Amino acid sequence: MTAPSSGILVVDKSAGATSFDAVALARKRLGVRRIGHGGTLDPEATGVLPLLVGEATKLMPYLMEHDKEYVTTVRFGITTDTQDLTGRVLSETPVTGLTRERLEATCRGFVGRIRQRPPMYSAVHHEGRRLYELAREGAEVERTPRAVEVQTIEVQGVEAARATLRIVCGKGTYVRVLAADIGAALGFGGVVERLTRTRVGPFELSAALTWRELEAASATVLWARVLPLDAGLAHLPAARLDATGARRFVHGAAGGGDADARVRRRRRLARRGRGGDDGRERAAGENGECGSSGVFRPPRLTAGRAPWRWASSTASTSAIARSSARPSPTRGQSGRRRSRARSIPIHSRSSNPIARRCRSRRSTSGSS
DSSP: OOOOOOEEEEEEEOTTOOHHHHHHHHHHHHTOSOEEESSOOOTTOEEEEEEEEGGGGGGHHHHTTSOEEEEEEEEESEEESSSBTTSOEEEEOOOOSOOHHHHHHHHHTTSEEEEEOOOSSSSOEETTEEHHHHHHTTOOOOOOOEEEEEEEEEEEEEETTEEEEEEEEOTTOOHHHHHHHHHHHHTSOEEEEEEEEEEETTEEGGGSBOHHHHHHSOHHHHHHTOBOGGGGGTTSOOOOOOHHHHHHHHTTOSSTTOHHHHHHHHHHHHHHTOBOTTSOBOOBSTTOEEOTTSOEEOOBOOTTSOOOEEEOSSOSOEEEOOSSOOOOOOHHHHSSOOOGGGGSBTTHHHHOHHHHHHHHHHHHHHHO
């Protein structure tokens, strides 16, 4: 059995480690250089961090589309420059009248499609630099609010100046900013005290590899926990291809295994006069046609047929023409007249009777 070399390793990141620290450790433990992650977690946050190993790095755009679930503890009555307790305190306000009902009513205003301004302490780029790099230098720049999707904010508990929230949101959502905005709406500010990502799409925290296991387990044990590539695509609809459809698919054709699509395609080609009942396109004129001026016109190809190989009159190399054969440009179009031998398919230059008739007609008209 061939050892795996690609897949998705779901890790429970520990507090204090960056997302890149997790990537670097996985590279060392698995012996694979090509590893990325499916969504940045703040250094102080914990929870699900999908690591994409080998060919799985190509799935990153699809994993970014997954919704994410967080459980966070928000501390009200304080604001910082990082929207969590690691930053510099900007203000402190006494918390009064905080009830579950009041908090739930406030949270409902942040559910749905909202606009959110990225924090200065984030990995967003600004003129070629990360925002957190500028923030550490004491600079603050204008950030354009972005549209994000918040699906759920569930209040799980309220105690004194703290509340526990379960948040389900889409890509690009900053829970720190959400906590600060909810605190501002309540009138006394708020910061994230604790943050855990419990789910990324189908990847649950309960099935994630612990940080201790990532540090200590052998490579054999780690590879046994690597999920197959299609685990990251479970949210997409599946299409089953038959042998013909699979062959067309690997050559770039779409929908080759959909029988209904093939039927619709045959009907569409029949209306255009381009195909038969068996769905296979036919060339218009088996041997081409000869115009009144003695110009040979090769068979016009229809969409979907394999491209012709066109011959060059001056070299043995061939160019590839797409499905529809365009007429040779005139002198006025290109500034020079191309050799008509370029527009004759290789197989027809000697054996095609229509091509021979065209050559005969040209020689007769030239002698007169």
